[in-house]
Amino acid sequence: MPMFKKSMLVLLAVVALAAGGAFYAGARGQDDAVELDAGAAPVREMSVKxxxxxxxxxxxxxxxxxxxxxxxxxxxxxxxxxxxxxxxxxxxxxxxxxxxxxxxxxxxPEKAPVAAEGRAAQGAPTASGAARSLPDGMVNINTADEKELDKLPGIGPAMAKRIIEYRTENGAFQSPEEIKRVKGIGDAKYEKMKDKIVL
Missing domain, CATH: 3.10.20 (Ubiquitin-like (UB roll))
Known part of the structure; x- marks a missing residue:
């Protein structure tokens, strides 16, 4: 076979290979584009979330x-x-x-518990409007005024005001120990007064 024909065949083979490669790359590119579009869906879903x-x-x-x-x-x-x-x-x-x-x-929150009918909480107003009497020396920290609170051991006028302020902002004390949440009343002060306070 003459040299010219051999060169032509080699050239044609190279051109055919190049064309096939370009076609294959183009087909892959379309597939990639489809995958990319499919991958865009989660982004739209995320924007909803x-x-x-x-x-x-x-x-x-x-x-x-x-x-x-x-x-x-x-x-x-x-x-x-x-x-x-x-x-x-x-x-x-x-x-x-x-x-x-x-x-x-x-x-x-839940509603405050109501005292049983016919019974008033100790120191709380009764149906007639009069407060139930307390044993001597006992103070109801939910109803006492500054003067009564001042009688408690370790509580002065300033601390009595703080107790009333706390009560006004947070509602009635739910337990005697809650008085320790008032600024300035720690465990030591509470120990001195705990036998003198009621709700």
């Missing part, structure tokens, strides 16, 4: 726990997502119109 918030609902609701809500949801939406209030819930204890942020906790 970014518009949600997660909050924890505790207290007097039917199913307390963590719930997912739409961004901009209110406390009422969180309570509804947990099955609504329990019959014992203090519905005035939570602002249902409050706009929620991601990661917050909504706590629904």
């Amino acid at each position: 970014e518009s949600e918030i997660v909050v924890y609902v505790a207290g007097a609701v039917n199913h307390p726990g963590v719930v997912r809500l739409a961004e901009g949801a209110r406390a009422k939406d969180a309570v509804d997502a947990c099955g609504g209030f329990l019959p014992t819930a203090d519905t005035n204890g939570v602002n249902l119109a409050q706009k929620l942020k991601d990661g917050v906790q909504v706590t629904v």
